[in-house]
């Protein structure tokens with residue numbers, strides 16, 4: 001699902017970024033460009049980010 005339409009960023013990409021060390025919305029904006037255009041995705045991005053941060057770390061095979 002697209003979270004940030006302006007930058008074509010999906011929830012999956014956000015989860016991937018969290019696995020690589022992203023911890024805040026600022027980090028996400030800096031790495032993927034989320035919420036850097038119209039800003040409409042901010043709430044959704046924050047929610048997906050929060051879920052990814054609280055989800056148990058999983059290895060490969062969850063795709």
Ligand code: FES
Nearest residue numbers: 004006037038041
């Ligand atoms: S939808 Fe993310 S900045 Fe516009």
